[in-house]
Amino acid sequence: MFDKLFQAQQKADEIKKRLDAITVTGTAEGGKITVTATANKTIRSIQIDPDFYANSDREELEELVTVAVNKAMEQAENISQSEMQAATRDMFGGLEGLFGNQ
Numbered sequence: 001m002f003d004k005l006f007q008a009q010q011k012a013d014e015i016k017k018r019l020d021a022i023t024v025t026g027t028a029e030g031g032k033i034t035v036t037a038t039a040n041k042t043i044r045s046i047q048i049d050p051d052f053y054a055n056s057d058r059e060e061l062e063e064l065v066t067v068a069v070n071k072a073m074e075q076a077e078n079i080s081q082s083e084m085q086a087a088t089r090d091m092f093g094g095l096e097g098l099f100g101n102q
Helices: 001-022 050-053 058-099
Strands: 023-028 035-040 043-048
Touching: 001 035, 001 058, 023 050, 023 058, 035 058, 043 050
Parallel strands: none
Antiparallel strands: 023 035, 035 043
16 A cells, blocks of 8 residues: 555656646737746746837736736646646556455
8 A cells, every 4th residue: 555655656746847847838918928837837937028018007017917827827727637637547547456456
């Protein structure tokens, strides 16, 4: 049983590493604002087109950065859920032995 738990922990660590290596982006205003994050939901960068920045007001920028961040986080969440579902299927398939179904 502890073997299976150890394997589950290793699998979780592998998933975290994979999610850290996957890059997602969220954009707003036709790409004038781009947020880059990992699938582990860590923001890596926020880029704002200099011309757009110079010609917009603070409220507009804040709103559009929020939109771009939310889009990036949505992509990250989708990828994370897919990875976790796959891991759960693998894990429960591997746990059959715990219940005498070897």
